[in-house]
Amino acid sequence: MREAHGSTQMHEGKSRIVITRFVEVTPQRLWETFTDATALAGWIGVLRTDEATGKRTFSMLEGGAESDPEELDITRCRAPHELEYTTTSKFGGWGMGLVIRPAAGGCELEFHQVLGDADDPRNMGPGWEYYMQRAIAHTLGENPDEVAWDEFYPALADAYAAAPGQQ
Template sequence: MTTGPAATGTLGIGPHGRELQLQRRFAEPLETIWAAMTDSAQLGKWIGRWEGDPASGKVTFLMTAEGEDAPPEECEILECSPPRSLTVQTSVGPAVWHLRFELSHQDGITTLLFAQRIGDDPLGSIGPGWEYYLDRLSAVLGGADPAGVEWNDYYPRLSAPYEALES
């Protein structure tokens, strides 16, 4: 019997307040993980792609893993320190998400800390979504097809553990 994915996120305090934090570790160089998180073509393999000029401080992000109907997101780059950290703010309509990631490398292992500032959206929907996407990233970096990561294994199954973090 397979148990499926687990809820790995925790609540923490980041530079901009309370946030949901998730970690993944990879036996890859820091620059490889940086590229997977920031290069449009590599992002397209597991989550989506961006269009525009990052030097302007804004790009449009398209969640290609969501299908053809996903609306484009305005993405403002708030902080970028290659190859260690990136902080962005995305918005679709009135919803605004503050996201960041940090990379560290020690003893041949790159650690990715991915975080979303806690806002109005319930953790029971946010947490399973980021678990899903980060597992798609892990699949791509491991040479597997990210399509093998099934959304139905994450949501609503992981909602309750994330909702429990809010109490």
Template structure:
């Protein structure tokens, strides 16, 4: 499979963010369920436990080759079925994520953004989110998400994200 990068840089809430979009021939409530219900979420990225009413859940990835420790994700905004904003800081970095959904004529568009906290992580998180979002598309279209291969995304998409990072990185001071 040849993968074309879709991520782009945008200014969001006075911060630089990476942004991706995916479309689904499904009602917005169905796509919302895929990104918020633990059993549906599990099909493409992992599981979460806890009571969202507490303001956080514990997220465990299941699509990695190695065991990744669970992370606490704080729920900053939840406006079903259109907006979810979650934040986490773990051993792998800071994750400030926003998912926005809109439906038009039976097609739901999911726009996901991640505020860029550390420019050096873009080269791997960019391809990573491309991979996971394509796993979501596969799962929601009735395909096995495991048919989406990580090797099609990294290092193939790395240069696209390195260019975004380079445009954001401060110039190296000369001595």
């Protein structure tokens, strides 16, 4: 059974999922996994940039099919250590980010997503655990498709129960 690497926490009055993982690669290599369009296509989805306008869209890949594109706006970028961004779709918007810290023998990855009032962290936390494992597999040259969804959900749902102070 998989182990949870995160939890639901309160931050600046908002509930958010936070997942922390150690990866035996350089910060630059891990940064590329999360910011390079070719790398993203290998484990999560399709990033497109309109060269004329600079607008970015992102579409998740699920079973080889592309979901509807979401607008992606970068709100903070300090390569190769910090990235904050928002996505906006017909279903609403999310704020997400990552911090990459050098550590002995590799680096530490912290991923977070701010949750909306209707978001259930027990569903979303295991989903992000799954995608972080896919990202790590891709980064290490392993096959992300060998990461099994059933190992994460519903097994890790309770680890993401509401944060203290969350309604």
